[in-house]
Amino acid sequence: MKKFERFKGVVAPLDRANVDTDLIIPKQFLKSIKRTGFGVNLFDELRYLDEGQPGQDCSQRPLNPDFVLNQQRFKGSEVLLARRNFGCGSSREHAPWALEDFGFKVVIAPSFADIFYNNSFKNGILLITFPEDVVDRLFAEVELSEGYQLDVDLENQRVVTPSGEILEFEVDEFRKHCLLEGLDDIGLTLKDEDAIRAFEQKHKAARPWLFRQSA
Amino acid sequence: MSGQTLYDKLWNQHLVKQRDDGTALIYIDRQLLHEVTSPQAFEGLRLANRKPWRLDANLATPDHNVPTTIKERAEGNSGIKDPVSLIQVQTLDDNCLEYGIEEFKINDPRQGIVHVVGPEQGATLPGMTVVCGDSHTATHGAFGALAHGIGTSEVEHVMATQCLLAQKMKNMQVRVEGALGLGVTAKDVVLAIIGKIGTAGGTGYAIEFAGSAIASLSMEGRMTVCNMAIEAGARVGLIAVDDTTIDYLAKRPFAPTAEQWEAAVTDWRNLVSDDDAQFDKVVILQAEEIEPQVSWGTSPEMVTGISGQVPDPLAALDETVQRSHTRALEYMGLHANQKITDIKLDKIFIGSCTNSRIEDLREAAKVAKGNKVANSIKLAMVVPGSGLVKRQAEAEGLDKIFIEAGFEWREPGCSMCLAMNADKLGAGEHCASTSNRNFEGRQGYGGRTHLVSPAMAAAAAIAGHFVDVRSLPANDATHAQEA
Numbered sequence: 001m002k003k004f005e006r007f008k009g010v011v012a013p014l015d016r017a018n019v020d021t022d023l024i025i026p027k028q029f030l031k032s033i034k035r036t037g038f039g040v041n042l043f044d045e046l047r048y049l050d051e052g053q054p055g056q057d058c059s060q061r062p063l064n065p066d067f068v069l070n071q072q073r074f075k076g077s078e079v080l081l082a083r084r085n086f087g088c089g090s091s092r093e094h095a096p097w098a099l100e101d102f103g104f105k106v107v108i109a110p111s112f113a114d115i116f117y118n119n120s121f122k123n124g125i126l127l128i129t130f131p132e133d134v135v136d137r138l139f140a141e142v143e144l145s146e147g148y149q150l151d152v153d154l155e156n157q158r159v160v161t162p163s164g165e166i167l168e169f170e171v172d173e174f175r176k177h178c179l180l181e182g183l184d185d186i187g188l189t190l191k192d193e194d195a196i197r198a199f200e201q202k203h204k205a206a207r208p209w210l211f212r213q214s215a
Numbered sequence: 216m217s218g219q220t221l222y223d224k225l226w227n228q229h230l231v232k233q234r235d236d237g238t239a240l241i242y243i244d245r246q247l248l249h250e251v252t253s254p255q256a257f258e259g260l261r262l263a264n265r266k267p268w269r270l271d272a273n274l275a276t277p278d279h280n281v282p283t284t285i286k287e288r289a290e291g292n293s294g295i296k297d298p299v300s301l302i303q304v305q306t307l308d309d310n311c312l313e314y315g316i317e318e319f320k321i322n323d324p325r326q327g328i329v330h331v332v333g334p335e336q337g338a339t340l341p342g343m344t345v346v347c348g349d350s351h352t353a354t355h356g357a358f359g360a361l362a363h364g365i366g367t368s369e370v371e372h373v374m375a376t377q378c379l380l381a382q383k384m385k386n387m388q389v390r391v392e393g394a395l396g397l398g399v400t401a402k403d404v405v406l407a408i409i410g411k412i413g414t415a416g417g418t419g420y421a422i423e424f425a426g427s428a429i430a431s432l433s434m435e436g437r438m439t440v441c442n443m444a445i446e447a448g449a450r451v452g453l454i455a456v457d458d459t460t461i462d463y464l465a466k467r468p469f470a471p472t473a474e475q476w477e478a479a480v481t482d483w484r485n486l487v488s489d490d491d492a493q494f495d496k497v498v499i500l501q502a503e504e505i506e507p508q509v510s511w512g513t514s515p516e517m518v519t520g521i522s523g524q525v526p527d528p529l530a531a532l533d534e535t536v537q538r539s540h541t542r543a544l545e546y547m548g549l550h551a552n553q554k555i556t557d558i559k560l561d562k563i564f565i566g567s568c569t570n571s572r573i574e575d576l577r578e579a580a581k582v583a584k585g586n587k588v589a590n591s592i593k594l595a596m597v598v599p600g601s602g603l604v605k606r607q608a609e610a611e612g613l614d615k616i617f618i619e620a621g622f623e624w625r626e627p628g629c630s631m632c633l634a635m636n637a638d639k640l641g642a643g644e645h646c647a648s649t650s651n652r653n654f655e656g657r658q659g660y661g662g663r664t665h666l667v668s669p670a671m672a673a674a675a676a677i678a679g680h681f682v683d684v685r686s687l688p689a690n691d692a693t694h695a696q697e698a
Contacts, residue, residue: 020652
């Protein structure tokens, strides 16, 4: 995983509550056995006017001109501004894979679904939760100002707006650490291998029926 | 000090290590694998040169991509016409073979939807931690197991370390008190709960479902309720262990036997919340007030009773809700104040990890018996949750009832719940579906899903539009038989 560094990025607003993972990446693209290449199908049903198929050349497909990511002013955006309960629904990690592959590094919303939250951090995407009124205000600012960018500083847990306003956010220590250092958490967990083995033995002695010899 | 909730007990029994930064290592007893969310995890293991920690903790079966027509299935994997789907199923087979993980392959009679297979085999036991790269893993909480839906990175993490990195959730109790009315099922209960607390109402919580109406449900019904905890935002749904749980598990292939069974049962009896346990949030519903439910929108919280109507978006107080409702009605092709019973259907889907177990099929068959699917219905299909459910249904003659009524009787799999195989809706088609999600495009590009119980889906198939299943003669007969 790449280290998460401070950056300034264009903000794209997706003004819709309860964006589910089916909408972020429709099921037909889940048939891939790879982790990459999902970016062209991010928000496929909103982005294109036709039904997408896996492996298709998307450059020839008709675009929905009304969709925010198809508008010139939001080209190259790296921050997605969204509404409440973003990422609800299925556990498909293809959703953060698609966001990341498209180029998003940060999603800001008033709330996120639990599984999506975990999956995003494991793929180097920072999710920032701001209160609803702050998100409303950001939507209004983005709307009014073309080329609107936010300066995202995870180290200091703050976002700086173009007018210099500082918005502080919360993030848990472990996730922050992993993002900043680009750490593989399996490697980290395996440092506790002895503790896991010790637990496992005790657990097996207490509840042997949870362990099974192959049928 | 107050007592512990069921969730607290399960958490404490599996806590390997609490870290200073608030995260914890939780030991995982069972991982269920399917073809969609596991290939990248196996690939990750391979790239890092790691081995699975404990093979016997894993059990795999292909379910999302498998075709469901009897003809295609007769050909095994080569019956999968979509080459991309075929690669995914084949990759699961290859990975399980390479690493030595037990797999119920496509035509094994034990194959089926992971969340039907696990409990049916007794591979899900009370007091276990269960994970699967699928959000509907919450289903297994019906057994007093701590079951999480996880992403693919977490699947890999569990395979490599037998642990999950987790943070303790808050405790919510949803209590449904009283007796359910005739024709009102577990599906209606959980849809009513989601309608009440919303799709984000359970975010950050483990929900324990309790109360006399929940206790009266069969294991099949309890699984239906826990299955949809995620549709209320909660990764975890739970129900306390009682005689119903223990009776269901006795003699299942993976369940303990002899003295170990006795010891296990004694242990399982403790898997209930203490009387003085404190919940961070309590929600109470009265069973008598719940009527058969039908979803009208594009989120499971957009649901109402069969006697209700489609809401007027402008009546919502919140602007975001107004916009969501407006957009949902536009997508669904419905109008404000339309009666639910006026919604006409094109297709009927009875199946999915929510409602494809034997009891679900019995309920649907009772309604279908002696009737015919309406001419206006293009396709009505029944997809059993596993090969064993299918056999049981056939032994009871349910397949004949469905076929005579004009339903297609299919082979097990996820099928039209998410339409990764060939079973899907066309644009604009309305479907009465016993699945769990009515998101835009979920059952097919432009498809319109209405979530209902198996009995309500069968009734809609016969009428061609939604009807109140309580008004059908089948219900009286059913009641008389059972009484």
